[in-house]
Amino acid sequence: MPSKPLYPAYLPTRPDGPSVPIAVPFFEADEPARRANPAKPSLLKAGVTAINVTPRIGTEIRGVQISELSKEGLDELALLAAERGVVVFRDQDFADIGFERQLEIARHYGPLHKHPTMGFPKGTSSEFHVVYADENSGNLRSLLGPRTTYDLWHIDQTFTANIPSTTFFWVLEIPEAGGGDTAFASLTAAYEALSPAFRETLHSLKLRHTSASIGEVRRVGAERAYAEAINATHPLVIKHPVTGKPSLFVSPTIAHAVDGFLPEESEALLSFLNNHIRSLDFGCRLKWEKGSVVIWDQRSVAHTAIPDFKDHERRHMVRMIPYGVKPEPYSK
Numbered sequence: 001m002p003s004k005p006l007y008p009a010y011l012p013t014r015p016d017g018p019s020v021p022i023a024v025p026f027f028e029a030d031e032p033a034r035r036a037n038p039a040k041p042s043l044l045k046a047g048v049t050a051i052n053v054t055p056r057i058g059t060e061i062r063g064v065q066i067s068e069l070s071k072e073g074l075d076e077l078a079l080l081a082a083e084r085g086v087v088v089f090r091d092q093d094f095a096d097i098g099f100e101r102q103l104e105i106a107r108h109y110g111p112l113h114k115h116p117t118m119g120f121p122k123g124t125s126s127e128f129h130v131v132y133a134d135e136n137s138g139n140l141r142s143l144l145g146p147r148t149t150y151d152l153w154h155i156d157q158t159f160t161a162n163i164p165s166t167t168f169f170w171v172l173e174i175p176e177a178g179g180g181d182t183a184f185a186s187l188t189a190a191y192e193a194l195s196p197a198f199r200e201t202l203h204s205l206k207l208r209h210t211s212a213s214i215g216e217v218r219r220v221g222a223e224r225a226y227a228e229a230i231n232a233t234h235p236l237v238i239k240h241p242v243t244g245k246p247s248l249f250v251s252p253t254i255a256h257a258v259d260g261f262l263p264e265e266s267e268a269l270l271s272f273l274n275n276h277i278r279s280l281d282f283g284c285r286l287k288w289e290k291g292s293v294v295i296w297d298q299r300s301v302a303h304t305a306i307p308d309f310k311d312h313e314r315r316h317m318v319r320m321i322p323y324g325v326k327p328e329p330y331s332k
């Protein structure tokens with residue numbers, strides 16, 4: 001293992017320490033994908049290859065730099081992410097274009113989530129979320145403690161009225177012995193797999209989402225996590241704001257209860273749905289390569305880290321999360 005990180009400027013810092021979760025009051029959000037040309041001429045130019053990861057989710061793109069896209073190209077990227085759930089760009093220079101340009105591109109999609117606890121590069125702000133593991137700082141396994149498995153399906157930060165949209169995640173350094181992939185599940189495909197009769201029973205339901213997630217409870221304890229929590233209620237089946245398609249909007253570590261249900265009823269339904277979305281039928285698993293940037297649409301895709309890399313190895317990633325609109329219920 002190299003003794004020094006490849007990207008020391010991106011090591012996580014938090015000079016003022018963690019804060020409590022930050023409320024985001026409702027606002028009228030822009031959805032850049034709505035103004036995109038459906039043919040995507042600024043993104044999918046001659047020489048660009050776009051290959052399905054699976055028929056249901058994911059497109060892998062080669063031959064274009066995100067950093068060179070025009071505003072129209074960035075709009076088209078949001079549309080492609082809405083349509084395909086996840087877009088992985090290979091061989092990108094994105095990690096090397098600097099903080100300001102990275103911010104400018106991510107902010108094209110909306111105001112960015114300010115994470116209350118994750119570290120950010122020195123001289124930047126909590127709009128950068130550095131995901132970092134090495135021999136000193138540990139990894140997701142050490143945060144969560146002993147478990148049989150460590151998959152932790154969720155949608156990021158769904159506990160506010162406006163919810164995350166076109167999210168950027170890029171790699172700076174990959175574990176030497178491999179691993180640390182990220183898995184994604186199409187919540188539209190998960191919805192479509194259900195019977196019409198069962199879907200109908202879900203349409204009128206709402207879920208309660210909380211910032212007191214499993215990770216936060218583990219970090220500060222249940223009592224404090226719930227006392228400081230920010231909460232929101234969203235429809236269980238939402239209408240995607242760009243495609244209009246239904247999405248089974250479950251976020252297993254964050255959406256903890258069905259509004260109006262008794263605890264046993266809620267637990268039974270969420271146990272089924274949370275397990276249902278994990279099926280390989282709906283998902284894909286992306287392997288990180290040097291220069292990979294993954295962009296996904298949080299309204300129709302859940303994800304999980306796969307912390308299977310060796311203890312003490314370095315894995316260094318950065319994420320940015322723009323907010324989109326407040327989700328609306330799906331109705332046929």
Ligand SMILES: [Fe+2]
Nearest residue numbers: 154155156303
């Ligand atoms: Fe996440």
